[in-house]
Amino acid sequence: MTQVAIIGAGMHPCGRHPDKTFTDIAFTAAQNALDDAGTNWTDIQAFFASHTRQGISAGEIIGQEFGLTGIPMFNVENACASGTTAIHMATQAILSGAHDVVLVAGFEKMQRGVIGGIGEPSSFGARMGLNVMPSLYALKAKKHMHEFGTTEEQMAMVAVKNHKNGALNPIAQYRNEVTLEEVMNSRLVCDPIKLLECCPTSDGAAAIVLASDKVARRFTQKPLIYVAGSSVETSRYGVDDWEASRRTAETAYEMAGIGAEDIQLAECHDAFTIGEIMHYEELGFCPIGEGGWFIEEGHADITGKLPVNPSGGLKARGHPLGMTGVAQVCEITWQMRGEAGTRQVQNDPKAAITHTQGYGGVCAVAVFKK
């Protein structure tokens, strides 16, 4: 049975890059990943590009910059889960025997301000104001507070933690720490969500090189990080989509042959702080309803028992849509190799998880083992 290993990871910093094209930033990330893997572009047998709004054949445009080698190229989109979806498809392609060495690049240059107008303008969701993200997450937050007594302070603690982590990450968009008071006193966006609880809109790019275990050691002597399980699924309950994340994670755990209790590191979808609290529960880190306590008790800190978003997460690293899932896997790779510098987690993780979810109820979860 073929195993799929991450052999290289590379990024271009998140932020605002008005003077660079998407090709510029994606090329940099991909070249960094190729270098990290000890591969050349000519070693790459297929290229999966992940983005949401960069136009027709963006992947091919980037590939042409590297050189015309004739390889298969694919553009994959699944909203905020695009990057992890591309990795899922690339993994499947290797498992099917079609390729042995594959490059995945996720990238995005985003417009300014909140993403608006997702979906058909005439849809029920749009007419209800549910086609913008803060309103969707505000509903989830209110429900969680009502059902489980989760507090606004606990949600704000997620922002404090992720900014603290982001301040240690050279590629993060926000490298400033924030206090609980600053988060609590920041402008209300959609009750109870405050400005400092929202991820930014960002430009950025990330890339990884995946290889079958058959060939991985030809390129690198670094620790191999295996994609032990990967699933993409969709919601059965619409807006209240906690069930999709739990089910998708269960599929990935089953494929990996481990359970939530084995996970020692996570990068999850903290587009809004309530999201991260709910994902602790959905991914099985704590019982349903206890996510607020999980952050308050420090378990998710870099020094905690299960560090979550040591990269700074979507909140502080940034959230260029097509990049995010790939950026999560870069962070997992560096952390599991012990290469994460001042933000290195201290529990030497043997198993890790990434989680993204996107508009339309799509959810992508992958489990990694060393």
Next chain:
Amino acid sequence: MTQVAIIGAGMHPCGRHPDKTFTDIAFTAAQNALDDAGTNWTDIQAFFASHTRQGISAGEIIGQEFGLTGIPMFNVENACASGTTAIHMATQAILSGAHDVVLVAGFEKMQRGVIGGIGEPSSFGARMGLNVMPSLYALKAKKHMHEFGTTEEQMAMVAVKNHKNGALNPIAQYRNEVTLEEVMNSRLVCDPIKLLECCPTSDGAAAIVLASDKVARRFTQKPLIYVAGSSVETSRYGVDDWEASRRTAETAYEMAGIGAEDIQLAECHDAFTIGEIMHYEELGFCPIGEGGWFIEEGHADITGKLPVNPSGGLKARGHPLGMTGVAQVCEITWQMRGEAGTRQVQNDPKAAITHTQGYGGVCAVAVFKK
């Protein structure tokens, strides 16, 4: 070894549908395909959506209209080759054992006029005016005329044939025949390409249901059309990309265990008439340089030895980008089943081929057997 069969095909007519959303037209096509396959939405284990500009999570938005079953959904883009790329990935997913019954829907609502501004505005291609399609194809036409003596009349004959076929196709955008004189006298778009040699911009949707041979007969007693070979590759020579089509076709032929001489039916990428002439050669229907004679001698007619684009092709059926590849496979399915009505080919084809190519040098070819 698993085999992948097409068990259902459905379409929404091509044309201009200002009063319908992309969800409307894709839903209709998908429901028609489900009905044709004898399947329900709840039988579908994964959904692949193909489109180029319909926004974030368009596939999930359509899937939600059918119902929240929790299945994996993917949005795939590869310019004009998007539809065939989605079918390629869906086929791989079945071959990998991940799923047994998969829906693929290709759809597009296009803006008016020629597609402009593909790629980075600052790129060399854009500054040379090579980011719009007529200029790229005009260069190919001039080169083919210079090297092989292909005439403007021979190119115009492709439009005459495909309009004749489209006139017989209930879902075609253009159902009018045109004469050679009308094509030759139509407005010059980019020398030597004339207006009636260009495909239109279109709205439309097409869908197919794919199933593993293990389960196909649970749903339908109609003839099973097998995806015998499928490849997606990219150009090694940039603009002059005849080599990519030939190489991609060779891969697909090899996978199918047949050669060009076995092909009895084709749907190929006639975005501009010179394209179809070149594709006769690239797909191996005739020697390089003799494509002009292939059309002139009537071989590609519905009554010819190797009917090409009996649907009317991109030229007359229409070319909604994300739909096109899926529409080609619908036509192949109906023709190979003998269900194509007044445009039914008469050679009872045992093997057929589809071919699309897109901006960025991407090419997708699939070979089908009965």
